[in-house]
Amino acid sequence: MATMAALFAKTPTPTHPFPNSSTTHFAKWSNLPVLGLTGTAGARRVPERRGISCSLIEPDGGKLVDLVAPPGLARDRWRREAAACPRINLSRIDLEWVHVLSEGWASPLRGFMREAEFLQTLHFSALRAADGSFVNMSVPIVLAIDDAQKRAIGEQRRVALVGPDNKPVAILSDIEIYKHNKEERIARTWGTTAPGLPYVEEAITNAGNWLIGGDLDVIEPIKYNDGLDQYRLSPAQLREEFSKRNADAVFAFQLRNPVHNGHALLMTDTRRRLLEMGYKNPILLLHPLGGYTKADDVPLSWRMKQHEKVLEEGVLNPETTVVAIFPSPMHYAGPTEVQWHAKSRINAGANFYIVGRDPAGMSHPTEKRDLYDADHGKKVLSMAPGLERLNILPFKVAAYDKTQMKMAFFDPSRPQDFLFISGTKMRTLAKNREDPPDGFMCPGGWKVLVEYYDSVASSEGSKLREAVPA
Amino acid sequence: MATMAALFAKTPTPTHPFPNSSTTHFAKWSNLPVLGLTGTAGARRVPERRGISCSLIEPDGGKLVDLVAPPGLARDRWRREAAACPRINLSRIDLEWVHVLSEGWASPLRGFMREAEFLQTLHFSALRAADGSFVNMSVPIVLAIDDAQKRAIGEQRRVALVGPDNKPVAILSDIEIYKHNKEERIARTWGTTAPGLPYVEEAITNAGNWLIGGDLDVIEPIKYNDGLDQYRLSPAQLREEFSKRNADAVFAFQLRNPVHNGHALLMTDTRRRLLEMGYKNPILLLHPLGGYTKADDVPLSWRMKQHEKVLEEGVLNPETTVVAIFPSPMHYAGPTEVQWHAKSRINAGANFYIVGRDPAGMSHPTEKRDLYDADHGKKVLSMAPGLERLNILPFKVAAYDKTQMKMAFFDPSRPQDFLFISGTKMRTLAKNREDPPDGFMCPGGWKVLVEYYDSVASSEGSKLREAVPA
Numbered sequence: 001m002a003t004m005a006a007l008f009a010k011t012p013t014p015t016h017p018f019p020n021s022s023t024t025h026f027a028k029w030s031n032l033p034v035l036g037l038t039g040t041a042g043a044r045r046v047p048e049r050r051g052i053s054c055s056l057i058e059p060d061g062g063k064l065v066d067l068v069a070p071p072g073l074a075r076d077r078w079r080r081e082a083a084a085c086p087r088i089n090l091s092r093i094d095l096e097w098v099h100v101l102s103e104g105w106a107s108p109l110r111g112f113m114r115e116a117e118f119l120q121t122l123h124f125s126a127l128r129a130a131d132g133s134f135v136n137m138s139v140p141i142v143l144a145i146d147d148a149q150k151r152a153i154g155e156q157r158r159v160a161l162v163g164p165d166n167k168p169v170a171i172l173s174d175i176e177i178y179k180h181n182k183e184e185r186i187a188r189t190w191g192t193t194a195p196g197l198p199y200v201e202e203a204i205t206n207a208g209n210w211l212i213g214g215d216l217d218v219i220e221p222i223k224y225n226d227g228l229d230q231y232r233l234s235p236a237q238l239r240e241e242f243s244k245r246n247a248d249a250v251f252a253f254q255l256r257n258p259v260h261n262g263h264a265l266l267m268t269d270t271r272r273r274l275l276e277m278g279y280k281n282p283i284l285l286l287h288p289l290g291g292y293t294k295a296d297d298v299p300l301s302w303r304m305k306q307h308e309k310v311l312e313e314g315v316l317n318p319e320t321t322v323v324a325i326f327p328s329p330m331h332y333a334g335p336t337e338v339q340w341h342a343k344s345r346i347n348a349g350a351n352f353y354i355v356g357r358d359p360a361g362m363s364h365p366t367e368k369r370d371l372y373d374a375d376h377g378k379k380v381l382s383m384a385p386g387l388e389r390l391n392i393l394p395f396k397v398a399a400y401d402k403t404q405m406k407m408a409f410f411d412p413s414r415p416q417d418f419l420f421i422s423g424t425k426m427r428t429l430a431k432n433r434e435d436p437p438d439g440f441m442c443p444g445g446w447k448v449l450v451e452y453y454d455s456v457a458s459s460e461g462s463k464l465r466e467a468v469p470a
Numbered sequence: 471m472a473t474m475a476a477l478f479a480k481t482p483t484p485t486h487p488f489p490n491s492s493t494t495h496f497a498k499w500s501n502l503p504v505l506g507l508t509g510t511a512g513a514r515r516v517p518e519r520r521g522i523s524c525s526l527i528e529p530d531g532g533k534l535v536d537l538v539a540p541p542g543l544a545r546d547r548w549r550r551e552a553a554a555c556p557r558i559n560l561s562r563i564d565l566e567w568v569h570v571l572s573e574g575w576a577s578p579l580r581g582f583m584r585e586a587e588f589l590q591t592l593h594f595s596a597l598r599a600a601d602g603s604f605v606n607m608s609v610p611i612v613l614a615i616d617d618a619q620k621r622a623i624g625e626q627r628r629v630a631l632v633g634p635d636n637k638p639v640a641i642l643s644d645i646e647i648y649k650h651n652k653e654e655r656i657a658r659t660w661g662t663t664a665p666g667l668p669y670v671e672e673a674i675t676n677a678g679n680w681l682i683g684g685d686l687d688v689i690e691p692i693k694y695n696d697g698l699d700q701y702r703l704s705p706a707q708l709r710e711e712f713s714k715r716n717a718d719a720v721f722a723f724q725l726r727n728p729v730h731n732g733h734a735l736l737m738t739d740t741r742r743r744l745l746e747m748g749y750k751n752p753i754l755l756l757h758p759l760g761g762y763t764k765a766d767d768v769p770l771s772w773r774m775k776q777h778e779k780v781l782e783e784g785v786l787n788p789e790t791t792v793v794a795i796f797p798s799p800m801h802y803a804g805p806t807e808v809q810w811h812a813k814s815r816i817n818a819g820a821n822f823y824i825v826g827r828d829p830a831g832m833s834h835p836t837e838k839r840d841l842y843d844a845d846h847g848k849k850v851l852s853m854a855p856g857l858e859r860l861n862i863l864p865f866k867v868a869a870y871d872k873t874q875m876k877m878a879f880f881d882p883s884r885p886q887d888f889l890f891i892s893g894t895k896m897r898t899l900a901k902n903r904e905d906p907p908d909g910f911m912c913p914g915g916w917k918v919l920v921e922y923y924d925s926v927a928s929s930e931g932s933k934l935r936e937a938v939p940a
Contacts, residue, residue, distance in 0.1 A: 119846060179843060183664075191658050373649060379585070380589055383598060
């Protein structure tokens with residue numbers, strides 16, 4: 001993976017401050033702020049900024065939240081104080097949320113939600129700031145405890161949060177404990193209560209009947225020691241990287257799947273169009289989700305290997321691409337979740353967000369249909385409170401063009417020339433060690449996928465062998 | 471009911487323009503704009519207004535929507551045009567929504583929701599206006615059609631809406647037809663998909679799989695010819711009445727139950743406190759809901775008789791009370807619905823809204839608990855986008871004080887002195903022709919309730935007799 005670290009190269013291109021636009025609908029290319037032409041548009045405010053690092057989009061709430069104690073005495077103090085608090089054991093997903101909160105992805109949120117924040121999230125997908133304005137917040141970031149833990153806390157005002165290795169990772173202060181109405185949480189977040197939603201089964205069904213909110217202080221940066229920590233850049237580190245590269249536009253691409261050449265086409269085409277608009281150095285944030293995913297998604301480590309090949313083989317340009325891991329767990333909550341995916345990237349410095357068909361969607365767990373309408377994600381995203389500053393770029397449909405033998409934007413005037421290769425189809429090919437059409441994915445990337453499915457098959461085989469009585 | 475018509479008496483008290491305050495939390499009495507003192511508060515904007523009628527709170531969107539054709543030629547024209555359109559038959563509840571829309575209770579909404587409005591309602595409980603600001607809109611106002619109706623409409627751009635008497639009542643223009651995902655609508659509106667929600671069973675379960683939105687033009691005012699139409703005052707008529715009475719504050723009380731003396735205490739106490747704050751003539755809008763209610767609620771006609779007695783017997787002061795019927799159907803959707811109940815009253819001129827325990831709540835249809843947390847309604851209401859201009863007045867708990875032999879505000883220092891008489895208890899007493907404690911409800915009002923339950927019993931008896939074979 002050393003190759004990928006080298007991708008954080010410096011580019012010498014000078015930068016321009018980019019406008020803090022306030023479209024509430026899709027960024028139509030013709031409507032987007034064009035540098036040098038903003039004066040003619042009239043309505044858009046182009047803030048005067050000094051210095052390159054200030055030119056990135058402001059984080060929600062104006063200041064990036066950072067909840068990690070500085071090295072040294074502060075950490076020692078928190079450790080001592082944690083030792084004196086009631087202990088709450090964190091699940092893997094809880095720890096991922098601690099990570100998310102600690103680095104300010106959810107800015108201005110400063111800890112697990114109290115009831116007022118939880119209710120605003122469920123009802124409005126937005127939190128009201130002190131000045132009356134809204135920041136987007138669509139997914140509840142909450143911590144569940146059970147009756148026994150609630151009793152153990154009693155009247156105490158703070159608790160220690162303990163990691164899977166049994167060491168305290170954080171203190172939650174000025175706590176508020178309130179009812180965890182799981183049914184209502186699920187219904188309002190997913191728009192269904194059907195059994196079989198992956199996040200629900202993993203993190204909610206068996207969770208406690210209370211939620212505990214409060215202000216979070218994290219003792220030291222969250223690390224996973226899985227060989228991938230160097231790609232887990234915080235929003236502050238990403239902003240620093242974009243500034244170093246003199247980015248004058250940052251466009252984010254959220255993904256939890258291998259990158260095929262259709263994705264790549266979309267990303268390179270986005271850059272081309274941003275250049276046409278007058279940006280001098282648009283930078284792509286290729287931002288795979290690194291937290292909990294469902295069992296049949298390709299695991300993070302394999303996806304990272306695949307992304308590495310995509311850059312090594314030049315499908316994406318390392319000079320203008322930053323690859324990093326987004327530490328959030330995945331809800332598969334469609335139009336509700338895509339807002340979280342977009343909002344968190346504002347905090348990381350992105351002012352353009354690419355949204356695809358059925359973002360964060362999946363099949364309905366009990367009916368033969370997709371859970372969400374494929375267009376609702378981008379529609380909801382374009383109207384969401386608190387995302388006015390973000391330019392939403394709807395995904396164009398790419399498919400395999402048999403006449404060109406490569407991925408291309410679908411041309412509705414000659415549908416017979418195009419082949420749609422679904423995720424299921426892709427996985428089936430890779431599992432069966434069959435090759436996709438030339439030009440669907442770079443060869444190195446495809447090889448990683450085939451290796452992954454081989455490893456699954458052999459591990460299933462060994463499990464099967466173990467299951468046979470000796 | 472002639473007595474009630476007389477309640478719309480004029481009061482000669484001069485008026486003051488009242489401030490257009492922007493609290494986002496509960497109106498604490500100490501924080502409310504006090505006339506003559508607004509300058510000291512600093513933050514509150516007191517708009518300069520000319521003339522008394524302009525002093526009422528502005529409707530959402532700035533202008534009250536009125537979708538009813540003026541008498542004469544316009545109505546004839548709409549009737550002719552309706553005859554040439556595909557016909558959509560309206561259910562009783564659909565017609566109630568046409569009524570609601572036609573008079574501007576849902577201003578600035580101008581017809582049944584198109585998909586963008588529907589999605590914003592489900593996800594944000596608010597619609598974004600052209601200027602980027604939000605108006606509250608928490609309950610979907612939608613019209614369902616089935617596959618056959620959709621086919622019959624084909625490519626036509628408008629449809630006639632036909633009332634239960636088979637006559638066209640309105641035209642829906644510039645229509646948009648989109649999928650009716652019932653599961654998602656129910657989950658996001660009620661926070662549950664459990665079977666047995668009254669509105670769902672009545673209006674959604676068997677409705678068509680498509681929704682049709684568009685601009686509504688209503689041929690003539692909606693009338694029910696049930697002897698109660700004179701109490702169905704439109705928002706415009708209510709505003710006129712408040713202006714005639716020189717109201718300088720209007721406080722609304724939404725209800726769907728008989729008024730007992732605890733309610734009355736709350737309303738008279740609210741007026742007393744508004745007077746203390748410096749308002750000269752606060753007017754109460756006693757506003758029973760008149761649309762669909764579930765089977766075990768007391769029907770509207772009986773409730774109106776009961777309210778009449780409450781005013782006749784002086785429990786509420788007719789001089790400072792306007793009784794009118796709110797034409798909306800009831801969702802029983804708790805914190806989601808209470809926003810609709812509040813927002814629609816802004817459009818009718820109310821700038822204070824009294825909110826009780828568990829507003830618009832009911833028992834969970836399948837579990838032994840209330841569907842909503844009793845405090846969530848007021849919490850959500852206090853944070854809702856688009857309701858910033860409304861002063862929310864949380865309900866104080868009233869109970870029967872055995873030492874005073876009357877309804878009084880509950881005093882937690884002497885709980886043993888108080889008797890809580892639930893709705894169920896009240897109904898059981900009335901059904902059994904037992905008297906409640908003296909001072910619980912005015913005698914005339916109680917008599918109406920007893921008569922109602924007698925009529926139910928005798929009709930059940932007669933049904934029983936009919937069921938016996940001759």
